[in-house]
Amino acid sequence: MPRPPQEFDFWYAVNNTEVLELPRSRLETFGSTLINYRLVTELMDAVGQVRIREGRIQAFRPEILTPQSFLESPLSEGFHSGQAEDFIRWLREHESDLTLLKYGFKIRQETTTESIVHDTVENVVDRVRADLKSKEDPLAALVLGVDEPWEVCLLKLLYEVVRLSAPGNARDLRADPDGTRHEIEKAFRLAANDRSRLAPLAALLTRLGKFKEYEDRFYALVRSHTS
Secondary structure, three states, rough: OOOOOOHHHHHHHHHHHHEEEOOOOOOOOOOOOOOEEEEEOOOOOOOOOOEEEEEEEEEEEEEEEEEHHHHHHHOOOOOOHHHHHHHHHHHHOOOHHHOEEEEEEEEEEEEEEEEEEEEHHHHHHHHHHHHHHHHHHEEEEEEEEEEOOOHHHHHHHHHHHHHHHHHHHHHHHHHHOOOOHHHHHHHHHHHOOOOHHHHHHHHHOOOOOOHHHHHHHHHHHHHHHHH
């Protein structure tokens, strides 16, 4: 049976996409990340013409996928109810041994621009790569793909980014599941350089019920600003 056209187009794009440059920085664990991509594609109906798309993809803060949220997610569709319950039971039993993460992404269409140049794709790739390196953007990516459906090329980029980021994100989340420690450390760094940030730091510690735990460190920071 022949594949439906949309399925054929999807796998055609996947198999003809190459991620040439990945972001040097991994995705943020406790915040969103903006990936700045350049996508180079040859026009399908013209010889010697190459399209360069430039835009941003927003990666949202990753979340730990609990056994219960897995059961409620589309990932569990296809399991019969008994099979799903058995799998969730297994996940709960091995929860300490693995961390499943959920990532969310948005292609920011309002930032997407494109241009067409008359040259070989090899020359265009070389120029774009050189331009990216000159900007030294740690979140820049370069992809060589197909002109249609070009969005699928970005999915392959996201797959590679997640593959490289997930181990570090998982370690961070296991150590600080709700991001409280990260938020406190960030507030301390701000207050260390700006006396006016001491009051917001104290308010944060109080709101989180952590003031007693960080009391000595807080007052040591206060004294450092008055000495």
